[in-house]
Amino acid sequence: MIHGSSAPVESDTWQTLLARSVTDPAALLDRLQLHDSLLDPARGAAQDFPLRVPEPYIARMRRGDPDDPLLRQVLPIGEELLDQPGYVTDPLGEQHANARPGIIHKYHGRLLLVVSAGCAVNCRYCFRRHFPYDDNNLSTAEWQEALDYIRADASIREVIYSGGDPLAANDKRLAWLTREIANIPHVMRLRVHTRLPVVIPQRVTAGLIDALCGTRLPVTMVLHCNHANELDPSLEQAVHTLRSAGIMMLNQAVLLRGVNDQLEDQIALSERLADSGIMPYYLHILDHVKGARHFLVGDDQAIRLVGQMLTRLPGFLVPRLVREIAGERSKVPLVVQPVE
Numbered sequence: 365m366i367h368g369s370s371a372p373v374e375s376d377t378w379q380t381l382l383a384r385s386v387t388d389p390a391a392l393l394d395r396l397q398l399h400d401s402l403l404d405p406a407r408g409a410a411q412d413f414p415l416r417v418p419e420p421y422i423a424r425m426r427r428g429d430p431d432d433p434l435l436r437q438v439l440p441i442g443e444e445l446l447d448q449p450g451y452v453t454d455p456l457g458e459q460h461a462n463a464r465p466g467i468i469h470k471y472h473g474r475l476l477l478v479v480s481a482g483c484a485v486n487c488r489y490c491f492r493r494h495f496p497y498d499d500n501n502l503s504t505a506e507w508q509e510a511l512d513y514i515r516a517d518a519s520i521r522e523v524i525y526s527g528g529d530p531l532a533a534n535d536k537r538l539a540w541l542t543r544e545i546a547n548i549p550h551v552m553r554l555r556v557h558t559r560l561p562v563v564i565p566q567r568v569t570a571g572l573i574d575a576l577c578g579t580r581l582p583v584t585m586v587l588h589c590n591h592a593n594e595l596d597p598s599l600e601q602a603v604h605t606l607r608s609a610g611i612m613m614l615n616q617a618v619l620l621r622g623v624n625d626q627l628e629d630q631i632a633l634s635e636r637l638a639d640s641g642i643m644p645y646y647l648h649i650l651d652h653v654k655g656a657r658h659f660l661v662g663d664d665q666a667i668r669l670v671g672q673m674l675t676r677l678p679g680f681l682v683p684r685l686v687r688e689i690a691g692e693r694s695k696v697p698l699v700v701q702p703v704e
């Protein structure tokens with residue numbers, strides 16, 4: 365690290381960058397030259413869901429702009445503390461699908477493993493911002509039980525590493541888990557849902573590639589980018605490394621008021637993803653999680669927005685607009701028609 369600066373240098377490891385994440389709202393405002401009036405609301409909302417944002421992500425934010433689309437995703441604000449009817453702590457009913465510690469089994473043929481309870485960034489709109497991660501921190505014996513659950517259900521064809529952020533786990537843990545899963549004959553695919561390379565591209569190391577790609581299982585990585593400004597050259601280099609290892613790269617985004625709710629935002633995101641070798645996959649309607657109401661984009665606006673994308677982009681660059689509904693057997697697509 366450069367003395368007196370939080371700017372990362374090339375030799376910083378991802379663990380160092382993770383450990384050095386900004387968690388104090390005053391430090392973030394100072395770093396971005398933002399007005400002190402934002403501090404009290406940020407401190408209040410951070411008591412409910414802490415601030416956490418790593419330096420490589422802050423480096424992509426505009427100085428002096430409280431409306432920066434990356435900042436809005438991470439800065440706690442007073443609206444989060446308003447009680448909004450219908451906005452709850454477990455909007456997707458995941459605590460009923462938490463089949464046993466570490467496993468969320470909602471859909472046929474695949475299940476989620478809560479590989480890590482931690483995230484590198486706390487996204488203010490996250491549907492798991494109230495998830496009981498403490499109950500999903502697995503001991504070695506509990507990991508064996510989770511693997512036994514997968515072994516016992518031959519319908520499970522795909523295992524999805526989730527969290528928290530699964531890439532917050534170290535490479536040794538990921539390598540062990542991937543080998544164990546590859547030894548289960550009916551599992552044919554591995555998927556990794558992660559935002560960590562977006563906020564700390566240095567997470568993509570040779571050790572990570574070995575850990576994920578060292579078995580017979582084909583690997584798909586679903587990144588979580590919401591705005592074109594997130595795709596800087598360091599992330600593009602990380603994506604290139606992942607693709608070179610044979611990993612299929614997809615993206616899922618959440619439609620967020622004040623972040624990416626304008627047509628030009630979505631077009632720029634899809635084009636930048638494509639230029640980086642990542643296919644747009646899903647655009648999610650906001651889940652009704654307590655504290656996130658101010659991010660909601662209504663269905664009519666969302667459908668119109670994606671309809672306009674259909675007339676501006678080739679079809680393969682238009683993500684599927686979906687909503688997740690507790691208890692449904694899959695994500696539910698919204699019907700979109702082309703709009704001029």
Ligand code: SF4
Pocket residue numbers: 483484485486487490491492493527528529559560588
């Ligand atoms: S990285 Fe993903 S799981 Fe973690 S807070 Fe952000 S949206 Fe939620």
